[in-house]
Amino acid sequence: MTAKSKTLDGQPVSLQDKWTADQGVVVMNGTQAIARVLLAQATLDRRRGISSAGYISGYRGSPLGSVDTTLWSIARRLESANILFQPGVNEDIAATAIRGTQQLNSVPSARYDGVFAAWYGKGPGVDRSGDAFKHGNYAGTHPQGGVLIFYGDDHAGKSSTVAHQSEQAVAASLIPSLYPADVQDVLSYGLLGFALSRYSGSWVGIKCVNEVAEQTATVELDLDHFQPILPPLLPDVPKEIHIQQASYNPLREEQIVVEHRLPLVHAFVRANRLDGIMIRAETPALGLITAGKSYGDVRAALALLGLDEAEAGAVGISLYKVGCIWPLEPIGIRDFATGQAVLFVVEEKKSFLEQQVAATLINQAHRPWVIGKLDEEGAPLLSSVMPLEPMDIAFAIAARLERLGRLDERMRAQLEALASTSVAANAIAVRRLPFFCSGCPHSRSTRVPEGSLSMTGIGCHTMVALVRPQQALLPTQMGGEGGNWIGLAPFTNTKHIFQNMGDGTYYHSGLLAIRAAVAARVNITYKILYNDAVAMTGGQPVDGPISVATIACQVRNEGVARIVVLSDDPSRHQGNPELPVGVTIGHRDELDAVQQELRDTPGCTVLIYEQTCAAEKRRRRKRGSYPNPPKRLFIAREVCEGVGTARYNRPASVWSPWKLHWVASGRSTNPVATRTTVA
Structure with a gap:
């Protein structure tokens, strides 16, 4: 798509629409969606007559390594929306600054009705910020402010010193977590997250994995019809659900979080259908429960088995998508479990949802088997370490259907084809170790x-x-x-x-x-x-x-x-x-x-x-902001025999800007340096 183009119906379209449009389909990636959430929240507040400001701080790291560059690229848009981007020196100082935005009424002469704030960082940043998170979350949020924590998880450890799964650490601070499955979810969960934070007084985490943060997709904007449902507050809900300037009482803070805020989170999740049944079998047998990236993987696994929604339902498969992975909303899970023979929880890394599902259903008179990382006999089913692929999940689902007597001949044929594909893929798998860039100091x-x-x-x-x-x-x-x-x-x-x-x-x-x-x-x-x-x-x-x-x-x-x-x-x-x-x-x-x-x-x-x-250096030279030294091509004739002689054609695109120097050793010598000491 060019910068300025038209849709099939003749309407003008631009890549800048992701920042300016309030309605319609736009193109953006997961990182840009984080920035768009802030701009959208500013727009919604302005329409509602709330004089708010925004604030975002954090520390870069894969898969959220380009949040700061994205925000810098739209600096003028942020400024016009009263959104301040302040990069953190480190993650915990940034989290403490986020807490400060919610203390707007604790000092005189506030210039805004509230400040909505967002933190970003990768898994190690979550770990080092646990103390700041807990202090901030226990203190609470401003009723017209709100806090989101965009935490990036590198499940495969492909760009980290350790592989990360951070929802347990976030839950340890009693912070709810939403888990987007795609870029559309990042937008929706972001805006719903701010609404939840203002409603409940809680900070709200949003888990971002590589496959979502780095995904580019077409998404639909519809700010005109965005209206979160806020369940009525019960008479016994204390005013301390939101941040207060009061006498210090740590045990009371914990009581407010556990006994009042978390129940409000359940109510909000239920009212706004953050969790929901995506496929309901007429005759339930196998109920799949999943969230985030794994939701997309389960959909792909069903497609590999040749099953669309109707066909999946016909063989007894139901599918439940969890939007809020902690605390798990119990009523929806109990309703979904009714009539199922087996609940199969599909999630990457260590069991998190599965434990909550089991705890929710343990005292039910009629409950299905709950499997995930292990099957009914305790045998391994899905890895607790390796990233899950749709093919892995497809084989696991098929095995469950086989045990339930629901695997038909068409699916068996699909499985045989998948098995041969899997063998071929494993045979050519090659691991490439990273190495320093050319010229890296x-x-x-x-x-x-x-x-x-x-x-x-x-x-x-x-x-x-x-x-x-x-x-x-x-x-x-x-x-x-x-x-x-x-x-x-x-x-x-x-x-x-x-x-x-x-x-x-x-x-x-x-x-x-x-x-x-x-x-x-x-x-x-x-x-x-x-x-x-x-x-x-x-x-x-x-x-x-x-x-x-x-x-x-x-x-x-x-x-x-x-x-x-x-x-x-x-x-x-x-x-x-x-x-x-x-x-x-x-x-x-x-x-x-x-x-x-x-x-x-x-x-x-x-x-x-x-x-x-x-x-x-290469980036700056392209921008003309770094000196471009003379280019020389050194050729070791002992190795590259005949290169540069008349019998070879010189490609102009390679040779013309270079001054050719023949050196016997193929090496250049550096100037002799003189060491000095500051006197």
């Missing part, structure tokens, strides 16, 4: 002298654990870099270790780890890899003022005596008056010699390795 900066070891952390540089695993220990959590050496050092004859740390991690929480290492008097060298961008999630800037000189001053003030700066261009730092006295400046070619020197220096030392991310 980490491919050099993460090297250590012979006989030394290093520890990894959060960032692109952690790939050294895949590239050179014999030299690099596995990573800690973000901000914990080097903390494990504090515990390990007293019990080993290894005298020293190197710890890699990205500049983004340093600003996020890493400085505290350096402080701890200084306090513990361990022998460690922090290699702070200053790349001038958060390249792993799209080249965003670090979330605040930071420079090589600032880092050097901060670590010096924390008690680090020996500081070295290495750079691909040392002249950028020579003569810089902002660097503290005694900092040594050198060329990156001196890395090995400098590391050997620091390895023998007692205590905590810091090496700041400064070189801009190669991917970010």
Whole structure:
């Protein structure tokens, strides 16, 4: 679709419609839908005569790695809607700021009727923000504000140091969770989530997995008819369901959440049909219960078995889609379970819905079998670890239909075809390990002298654990870099270790780890890899003022005596008056010699390795904001025999912008660097 086009009926259409249209079909991805929820909420409040403002804060990370870039791209639209985007230094500080938006009536001279707020972050950010979440949720929300938590889960661990499933952690803070199955659900659940938060006084979580956050789809906007149902509040509901400025009573706060807010969540979910029966068999036998991504997978599994909705119902299959995965609304589940022989809960990762379903039905006089991760005999059924695929689910459903006597010959034929396809797919499956980008500074900066070891952390540089695993220990959590050496050092004859740390991690929480290492008097060298961008999630800037000189001053003030700066261009730092006295400046070619020197220096030392991310250089050069150096093509004639000679045609598109230099070794030499020390 072009930027300006027309639909089949002649109506103008634009890719900008996702931000401007209140009605009709638009195209957007899951991350853009998060931003659209905020703009839509501002529109709804304005129509209802509510003078509200919006606020969003958090910390980037897959699958929500581009929320900030999306918000920056619509900065003017956010400003015109009174929505403030404030990136968080880290996740828990961002969550605390979100809590502050709901305290609007606790200080005088409020400029708005309320502030609706949203937090975003990935699974590890949920973990580190548990304390902030619980404090904020127990305090409650403003009746014309509301809080959403968009938490990103990387079930497969494909872009994380650990695989994540965060609904248990969110539920531990007694925060309800909605789980969208697609981009349309992100929009719907987002707006319903704000309504639920205002109604119940509770923060509301929205689980976002890769397959939804990164999905692009056509969705339907209909703000004119969006009207959530708010069940009447019972006379005994206290005013404390919403945030109050009152005497501090922690036990009363917990009582309000458990005895009043969570029952209101059940009432809202039931009234607005967030959970619902999608297929009802005339003669129920197998009831499928699922949510989020797995809902789409179950639909795909039924299609693989050759079953549309009518055919699925005819063989006894019913399907229940759960929108609110915690706390599970009990009345709808009990109604769906009536008449079923077996309830099969299909969900990825560890059992979560299944346990709630079982607890809801355990005291029913007539209840079906409840299976999911295990079958009736305790045998494994669906993995609690690996991501589920539609084919896996199709085989599991077919096996249940077989046991119930509902598997017909047509489905058997489908299964045979699926089995042969599965074998062929497994035969060609190849795992490709990630590697440093071409020109990545980490491919050099993460090297250590012979006989030394290093520890990894959060960032692109952690790939050294895949590239050179014999030299690099596995990573800690973000901000914990080097903390494990504090515990390990007293019990080993290894005298020293190197710890890699990205500049983004340093600003996020890493400085505290350096402080701890200084306090513990361990022998460690922090290699702070200053790349001038958060390249792993799209080249965003670090979330605040930071420079090589600032880092050097901060670590010096924390008690680090020996500081070295290495750079691909040392002249950028020579003569810089902002660097503290005694900092040594050198060329990156001196890395090995400098590391050997620091390895023998007692205590905590810091090496700041400064070189801009190669991917970010390419991005900036395309924008004309970074110098474009002379391009040279070096050819090793011993390897590439005959290349460049007259008998070969030169492709103009490759050769014309390059100056060809023949070198015998195929290698270029770097200029000799002179090391200097700030006096």
